[in-house]
Amino acid sequence: xxxxxxxxxxxxxxxxxxxxxxxxxxxxxxxxxxxxxxxxxxxxxxxxxxxxxxxxxxxxxxxxxxxxxxxxxxxxxxxxxxxxxxxxxxxxxxxxxxxxxxxxxxxxxxxxxxxxxxxxxxxxxxxxxxxxxxxxxxxxxxxxxxxxxxxxxxxxxxxxxxxxxxxxxxxxxxxxxxxxxxxxxxxxxxxxxxxxxxxxxxxxxxxxxxxxxxxxxxxxxxxxxxxxxxxxxxxxxxxxxxxxxxxxxxxxxxxxxxxxxxxxxxxxxxxxxxxxxxxxxxxxxxxxxxxxxxxxxxxxxxxxxxxxxxxxxxxxxxxxxxxxxxxxxxxxxxxxxxxxxxxxxxxxxxxxxxxxxxxxxxxxxxxxxxxxxxxxxxxxxxxxxxxxxxxxxxxxxxxxxxxxxxxxxxxxxxxxxxxxxxxxxxxxxxxxxxxxxxxxxxxxxxxxxxxxxxxxxxxxxxxxxxxxxxxxxxxxxxxxxxxxxxxxxxxxxxxxxxxxxxxxxxxxxxxxxxxxxxxxxxxxxxxxxxxxxxxxxxxxxxxxxxxxxxxxxxxxxxxxxxxxxxxxxxxxxxxxxxxxxxxxxxxxxxxxxxxxxxxxxxxxxxxxxxxxxxxxxxxxxxxxxxxxxxxxxxxxxxxxxxxxxxxxxxxxxxxxxxxxxxxxxxxxxxxxxxxxxxxxxxxxxxxxxxxxxxxxxxxxxxxxxxxxxxxxxxxxxxxxxxxxxxxxxxxxxxxxxxxxxxxxxxxxxxxxxxxxxxxxxxxxxxxxxxxxxxxxxx
Numbered sequence: 055x056x057x058x059x060x061x062x063x064x065x066x067x068x069x070x071x072x073x074x075x076x077x078x079x080x081x082x083x084x085x086x087x088x089x090x091x092x093x094x095x096x097x098x099x100x101x102x103x104x105x106x107x108x109x110x111x112x113x114x115x116x117x118x119x120x121x122x123x124x125x126x127x128x129x130x131x132x133x134x135x136x137x138x139x140x141x142x143x144x145x146x147x148x149x150x151x152x153x154x155x156x157x158x159x160x161x162x163x164x165x166x167x168x169x170x171x172x173x174x175x176x177x178x179x180x181x182x183x184x185x186x187x188x189x190x191x192x193x194x195x196x197x198x199x200x201x202x203x204x205x206x207x208x209x210x211x212x213x214x215x216x217x218x219x220x221x222x223x224x225x226x227x228x229x230x231x232x233x234x235x236x237x238x239x240x241x242x243x244x245x246x247x248x249x250x251x252x253x254x255x256x257x258x259x260x261x262x263x264x265x266x267x268x269x270x271x272x273x274x275x276x277x278x279x280x281x282x283x284x285x286x287x288x289x290x291x292x293x294x295x296x297x298x299x300x301x302x303x304x305x306x307x308x309x310x311x312x313x314x315x316x317x318x319x320x321x322x323x324x325x326x327x328x329x330x331x332x333x334x335x336x337x338x339x340x341x342x343x344x345x346x347x348x349x350x351x352x353x354x355x356x357x358x359x360x361x362x363x364x365x366x367x368x369x370x371x372x373x374x375x376x377x378x379x380x381x382x383x384x385x386x387x388x389x390x391x392x393x394x395x396x397x398x399x400x401x402x403x404x405x406x407x408x409x410x411x412x413x414x415x416x417x418x419x420x421x422x423x424x425x426x427x428x429x430x431x432x433x434x435x436x437x438x439x440x441x442x443x444x445x446x447x448x449x450x451x452x453x454x455x456x457x458x459x460x461x462x463x464x465x466x467x468x469x470x471x472x473x474x475x476x477x478x479x480x481x482x483x484x485x486x487x488x489x490x491x492x493x494x495x496x497x498x499x500x501x502x503x504x505x506x507x508x509x510x511x512x513x514x515x516x517x518x519x520x521x522x523x524x525x526x527x528x529x530x531x532x533x534x535x536x537x538x539x540x541x542x543x544x545x546x547x548x549x550x551x552x553x554x555x556x557x558x559x560x561x562x563x564x565x566x567x568x569x570x571x572x573x574x575x576x577x578x579x580x581x582x583x584x585x586x587x588x589x590x591x592x593x594x595x596x597x598x599x600x601x602x603x604x605x606x607x608x609x610x611x612x613x614x615x616x617x618x619x620x621x622x623x624x625x626x627x628x629x630x631x632x633x634x635x636x637x638x639x640x641x642x643x644x645x646x647x648x649x650x651x652x653x654x655x656x657x658x659x660x661x662x663x664x665x666x667x668x669x670x671x672x673x674x675x676x677x678x679x680x681x682x683x684x685x686x687x688x689x690x691x692x693x694x695x696x697x698x699x700x701x702x703x704x705x706x707x708x709x710x711x712x713x714x715x716x717x718x719x720x721x722x723x724x725x726x727x728x729x730x731x732x733x734x735x736x737x738x739x740x741x742x743x744x745x746x747x748x749x750x751x752x753x754x755x756x757x758x759x760x761x762x763x764x765x766x767x768x769x770x771x772x773x774x775x776x777x778x779x780x781x782x783x784x785x786x787x788x789x790x791x792x793x794x795x796x797x798x799x800x801x802x803x804x805x806x807x808x809x810x811x812x813x814x815x816x817x818x819x820x821x822x823x824x825x826x827x828x829x830x831x832x
Contacts, residue, residue: 057586059578060125060612069262071129073251074116074140077289078129080281083112086312086320086362089223090331092338093285098247102331103148105225105240106312106320108232113161113220114244115281122282124609127293129260133164135195135213137254144182144189148242150224151186152179158223158244160193162200164216174200174211178221235314241330265295266617270589271601272296273568276332277305278606284339288346290605295617299349301420301568301601302339304406306385307359308332321364324394326401336406341413351498352406353420354399354483360386367395369427369435372455377427377435387427390479392440399479400486407487417495419487420532421480423502425518426472432458432511436472444475457511469516477522484528496529498566503550504537515557524558531560534568536603538730539588540581545732545784551595567592570603578611586615627699627828628692629753631798632673633685636705639675644668666749666829669799671702674823683810686823695806699828701753701798710738710751710794717794719760719767724793727763727785734791735832736777751797752777752830758796764789776832800828 071078076099081091087110089103103112120128150157160176176198182189195213199205225240251257272291279287291300311327312320328336343350358367360378363386369377370389377387388395403419410417427435433456436445445451445468452465461469484497506518525531533554538547554560569588572581589600602608602615644667651659677683693700707713710721724734736754739746754777761771763785770782777797785791804824811821 056616057582058612058614058616059582060614062125062612063261066126067262067264068259070257071260072249073132073138073256073258074249076246076249077283077285078116078120079283080115080117080122081112082115082281084110085307087112088308088329088331090280090335091283092335093283094245095247097249098245099249099283100246100334101223101244102334103223103225103240103242103244104311104329104331105242106235106314108227108229108234108236110225111228111230112223114223114246115218115220117218118216119218122606122609123261123286124290124294124614125261125612126263126614127261127290129258132255132258133214133216134255135216137196138213138256139192139194139252140250141190141192141252142246142249144178144184144187144191144244144246146187146242146244148226148240149187149244150226150228152182152189153186154224156224156228156230157186158221160219160221162198162211162216162219164212166212167214169215172212174198174209176200176211177202177204180204239312261293263293265293265614267297268295268615268617269593269598269600270296270615271298271599272300272605272608273303273570273601273603274300274605275303275305276309276335277303277307278604280305280308280332280335284335284342287339287605288342288348290609291348292346294608295615297347299351299418299599299601300343301351301353303353303355303422304332304336304402306355306357307362309336310358310362310402312362319361321362322358322398324364324398326398326405328402328405333405333409337409337413340409340415344413344415349418350410350415351418351420352410353422353500354403354406355422356388356390356399356424357385358388360384363388364394366439367392367398368438369441370438371429371433371435372437372453373433374437375429375433375435377429387425387435389438389440390424390426390476391444392438395440396479396482400483403483403487404490407490411490417487417491417497419484419495420498420500421483421528422500424476424480424499425502425506426476428457428505428508428511428514428517432456434469434472434514434517436468436517441472441475445471457514461513466513466516469513470520473517473520474522476517477520477527481522481527498530498532499523499528500532500534500568501554503533503535503547503554504543507546507550507553509546515553519554519557521557525560525564530564530566530599531558532566532568534570534603536568536570536585539569540572540577540584541730542584542728543730543732543784545781546730548732549783562596563598565597566599566601567597568601568603570607572607572611575610578613582611582613586613589615626697627800627830629701631701631703632801633689634673634676634682636673636703637676637678638705640705641670641672641675642704642706643670645670666747668829669704669801669827670804671704671799671801671825672822673702673825674821677821677823683821687808687810690803690808693803695808696803697806699800699802702801702825704799708798709796717758717760717796719762719794720765720792721794722792724779724791727787727789727791729787730784732781732784733774734779734781734793736779736793736795736797738797750777750830750832751795752832753798753800754795755797758794760794762790762792776830778832800830801825802828 076093081089083089087105089112118133119131162174166172182191198211200209225242227236309332310322311329313323368386378384569585649661736751738749772780804826
């Protein structure tokens with residue numbers, strides 16, 4: 055399947071939006087405050103807040119540069135607001151009044167007329183009419199002043215160079231000089247309605263592509279998108295061709311309600327509750343998704359932001375160390391044996407299921423990557439107090455300090471029992487959400503094979519791929535392997551699929567595949583190529599439901615999945631050999647493309663545009679009889695002229711050993727092992743060893759292929775389409791992979807017309823039958 059990393063628009067469709075369109079505002083705030091922004095009408099947005107500290111301050115943000123949307127869908131950057139006026143109606147509850155000393159303020163960040171960075175603090179009350187909680191506000195940027203009174207010339211905003219602006223949203227009780235808790239949790243909301251922008255620069259150009267729907271689903275996450283409107287996310291998915299199901303991870307740090315613990319810390323409530331902003335945001339997302347024809351798959355994991363996780367709930371290793379991820383700040387892993395922790399997860403899952411039920415959606419739920427954490431040194435985190443009790447761990451019980459060693463029978467049995475506890479905990483979540491839907495609906499389980507089946511901890515599967523998950527425990531099994539996928543560890547991936555199939559028994563039509571992700575933008579080019587190929591490879595395994603993780607990375611890197619087109623038919627190839635023998639009179643012409651520039655002094659500068667030559671043949675001289683001529687015409691018609699490719703045996707160059715020699719397993723260097731890679735495309739090199747010209751061989755003769763690894767002939771490999779040698783296991787680091795083979799050239803007829811004159815043929819004049827090499831992508 056074709057894809058594109060679109061760094062910028064280049065002639066694609068555009069439209070215009072009103073500047074300050076409600077869909078494109080964001081909200082942000084310091085932890086542990088919670089906030090969200092949604093759109094309730096084309097000119098209305100609403101912000102919900104939940105706050106615990108006196109000095110916590112949220113901001114409603116408009117950015118001049120769109121850094122969140124896909125390049126094909128982003129609005130253009132315009133920092134000039136000189137002749138622009140923003141107006142809206144302000145309504146609020148639980149927020150300081152507009153006329154308060156620390157009341158809502160418009161902060162503008164940009165540069166002054168001299169280009170120096172500057173911020174202005176505009177008191178909204180100076181531009182309001184009405185009451186402090188219900189007012190009409192008009193902001194003429196060309197005549198806008200900061201400061202309390204808003205009339206000092208030195209405080210006039212420079213409207214021609216603004217980066218961003220945000221409206222501060224201080225809850226009742228806000229005190230910037232006090233960092234202690236509010237007397238009680240504060241909930242507040244602000245609504246901006248009748249949002250209008252007038253003036254010379256009131257409209258912004260915006261990308262308006264609408265890619266044809268393809269066969270891939272999207273993944274989103276609340277921790278990634280809490281600051282954006284759901285309408286913005288759905289616009290992205292629709293414009294980029296994503297339809298049907300999308301997996302939405304509710305996250306590990308923003309959805310829950312907090313309570314004060316001993317007046318020093320905030321932890322999640324044991325009886326699960328959603329923070330009001332998170333509930334409002336998810337209701338809005340799911341409602342609009344259903345209306346647009348999407349099916350949200352709600353995902354919940356066993357991770358919880360460590361700073362808000364009760365200590366007793368956390369998994370621990372033998373030394374008592376808590377299981378913490380490497381994220382900053384870290385998340386903790388909840389113990390499947392802890393009843394309170396599992397009550398929290400079951401309750402949270404139920405709350406999201408209730409939202410789905412209330413809006414009339416079907417139950418599609420995912421339990422995401424549930425596992426016992428394994429420390430970097432291999433220590434399993436099965437020794438928290440609840441786990442010790444559930445496993446009956448006493449002084450005489452096995453003490454597993456690491457899984458990076460051979461384990462005794464009793465140690466393996468302990469891991470099996472811990473796996474049973476994990477399976478039981480996931481099944482209890484499954485049953486809780488299905489009960490809300492009258493025992494209907496679908497619950498999926500997601501496993502991450504690079505960790506669960508890591509070679510350095512070979513017994514880990516007992517813990518983290520328990521037999522209690524075997525089909526039909528869940529409606530569907532979902533797998534992801536992005537560490538291996540982006541590293542090119544294809545042999546490990548294939549071995550994992552076979553192991554999981556044998557252990558859990560889900561047929562391909564009951565499996566999903568999640569591909570991704572690209573943590574760093576500088577890996578985009580290499581990783582997205584592998585991710586896109588991984589999506590196609592999953593389909594070749596008959597996995598129809600495939601998803602890409604995740605929307606922020608897709609947008610950042612411009613990943614654009616393209617739907618199938620007629621180009622696939624244009625590249626049609628019949629894997630048959632040209633039926634006539636080629637004589638010595640056959641013409642062969644290798645062609646390169648070189649750009650030659652002659653300078654004023656007469657010197658040349660040459661640049662090679664092609665890394666490989668393209669061959670041209672004329673096979674007409676080999677035709678010696680009317681029978682052969684008839685065979686040619688029939689073959690030409692069957693190929694529909696130039697429409698379909700076929701194989702041709704080049705009489706002058708068809709072997710890996712020299713040009714026409716007998717192949718050996720050591721002829722051509724295909725690559726060097728790195729311990730991960732197992733696929734090696736066939737290549738033939740020409741010229742000097744230090745700077746060879748490399749020719750991809752896509753049409754080898756399968757029966758002739760011989761392979762060696764590190765000087766030893768091997769037979770445990772398969773030949774994949776496109777001339778790819780797939781080894782059963784990845785060669786060790788530094789091992790040379792070599793091969794020998796005979797091969798054909800993929801060609802097509804150069805023209806849609808075949809001119810043959812009976813008179814000239816009878817007189818001994820050979821017809822001209824030009825062929826041209828087809829350059830195949832593998």
